[in-house]
Amino acid sequence: MTARVQQILNHMSTNEMNGVEAELWKGVPLAPPDSIFKLTAAFKADTFKDKVNLGVGAYRDDNGKPWVLPVVRKAELILLNDPALDHEYLPITGLPEYTAGAAKLILGTTSPAIIEGRAVSVQTISGTGANHLGALFLSRFYKWNCAPRVYLSNPTWANHQAIFKNVGIEPVNYPYYDPKTIGLDFTGLINALHVAPVRSVFLLHACAHNPTGVDPTREQWGEIAKVMLEKKHYVFFDCAYQGFASGDLDNDAWAVRHFVEKGVPLLVCQSFAKNAGLYGERVGALHVVCANKETAERARSQLSVLQRSEISNPPTYGARLVALILTNEKLFEEWKRDIRTMATRIISMRKELHRLLTEELKTPGTWDHIINQIGMFSFTGLGEEACKKLIEKAHIYLTNNGRISMAGLNSRNIRYVGESLDRAVRGEL
Numbered sequence: 001m002t003a004r005v006q007q008i009l010n011h012m013s014t015n016e017m018n019g020v021e022a023e024l025w026k027g028v029p030l031a032p033p034d035s036i037f038k039l040t041a042a043f044k045a046d047t048f049k050d051k052v053n054l055g056v057g058a059y060r061d062d063n064g065k066p067w068v069l070p071v072v073r074k075a076e077l078i079l080l081n082d083p084a085l086d087h088e089y090l091p092i093t094g095l096p097e098y099t100a101g102a103a104k105l106i107l108g109t110t111s112p113a114i115i116e117g118r119a120v121s122v123q124t125i126s127g128t129g130a131n132h133l134g135a136l137f138l139s140r141f142y143k144w145n146c147a148p149r150v151y152l153s154n155p156t157w158a159n160h161q162a163i164f165k166n167v168g169i170e171p172v173n174y175p176y177y178d179p180k181t182i183g184l185d186f187t188g189l190i191n192a193l194h195v196a197p198v199r200s201v202f203l204l205h206a207c208a209h210n211p212t213g214v215d216p217t218r219e220q221w222g223e224i225a226k227v228m229l230e231k232k233h234y235v236f237f238d239c240a241y242q243g244f245a246s247g248d249l250d251n252d253a254w255a256v257r258h259f260v261e262k263g264v265p266l267l268v269c270q271s272f273a274k275n276a277g278l279y280g281e282r283v284g285a286l287h288v289v290c291a292n293k294e295t296a297e298r299a300r301s302q303l304s305v306l307q308r309s310e311i312s313n314p315p316t317y318g319a320r321l322v323a324l325i326l327t328n329e330k331l332f333e334e335w336k337r338d339i340r341t342m343a344t345r346i347i348s349m350r351k352e353l354h355r356l357l358t359e360e361l362k363t364p365g366t367w368d369h370i371i372n373q374i375g376m377f378s379f380t381g382l383g384e385e386a387c388k389k390l391i392e393k394a395h396i397y398l399t400n401n402g403r404i405s406m407a408g409l410n411s412r413n414i415r416y417v418g419e420s421l422d423r424a425v426r427g428e429l
């Protein structure tokens with residue numbers, strides 16, 4: 001066969017294959033892009049020199065740059081120079097020093113659940129992976145009263161809906177945010193707990209609620225725990241911002257620890273993306289608190305089976321970093337300082353924005369929610385139209401529900417943001 005004939009034959013078979021492929025995927029509907037990633041792409045494409053990105057859920061320093069925590073830099077150097085480290089697979093449930101340290105961090109060093117050996121901890125692909133594995137585990141093994149259903153706060157992190165739907169659990173809303181007070185609809189929440197069928201599954205944000213920045217008070221958490229127990233509900237805690245709410249890791253774990261102490265059946269999804277700035281390293285954990293050691297072992301065995309079929313075993317790098325920080329007293333203290341640095345900067349941005357709007361610009365409306373809300377995000381109370389104007393006219397990027405990331409503010413852009421918000425509220429943009 002001549003080279004030319006071979007060339008023609010190759011060409012024909014490639015075309016035929018393309019034909020089959022086109023046929024096969026023709027019916028696949030085009031999905032809309034993820035709204036946050038779309039917002040980031042629009043921000044990047046914007047050439048305006050004073051543009052501001054308040055959409056992204058990642059910490060930025062006062063220069064608007066990603067911040068590698070100094071403690072992480074130190075831990076990286078230690079790992080780099082450790083000749084004992086290899087690239088072998090981790091156990092299916094993850095690096096044992098990491099999962100043990102992560103459990104203590106969220107449940108508390110003296111947690112009865114840990115001491116009694118009834119907390120099962122599995123390393124996951126960050127908080128998203130923990131949510132997925134937790135949801136998958138419930139979809140297989142939870143004693144559902146009726147069709148599998150999870151109650152999510154209205155609003156919640158948008159991915160929650162998709163994660164539960166993926167495993168055949170129907171998401172339904174419970175009241176959480178009250179637009180009239182720009183605060184918690186506590187009566188609506190408690191009422192939803194009462195009217196839900198017994199043994200319902202409720203997802204609660206452990207602290208620094210995303211997207212509203214509105215958390216229950218300790219007294220309210222106490223009430224919530226009581227009704228959970230009365231109704232035998234199951235709590236699916238999502239804890240993606242431990243340390244970001246108050247700057248104190250223990251303080252931010254209070255609700256989870258209180259629920260464990262009261263004996264509410266629960267699991268916790270944990271992420272080190274935000275509090276250790278390890279976003280892309282995907283360091284997370286799922287902790288299932290069981291009634292006793294025997295059921296914990298059963299749960300562990302099934303979680304291992306699920307994990308094996310999905311990721312086989314989790315990645316090493318981020319888990320090693322976090323394990324080192326959690327087990328070395330000096331590094332742990334440094335980490336706590338780094339967390340305080342991030343939380344303090346965010347709180348100072350809240351105060352300055354509040355001062356600008358209330359004292360200097362006298363912007364119509366009440367703005368106390370800016371300082372009362374907690375963590376990385378603030379729900380401004382701005383409507384969709386005002387958000388659109390801020391993006392199009394002021395080049396300030398935020399989600400269309402009025403959520404702004406306080407971490408996107410810094411000493412150089414805060415006045416511009418304050419003045420633009422003021423003009424948006426007055427309808428002058």
Ligand SMILES: Cc1ncc(COP(=O)(O)O)c(C=O)c1O
Nearest residue numbers: 057126127128157210240271273
């Ligand atoms: C409420 C909530 N849960 C979970 C996550 C998961 O984050 P990651 O998978 O990056 O740890 C996030 C991230 O934005 C979040 O806001």
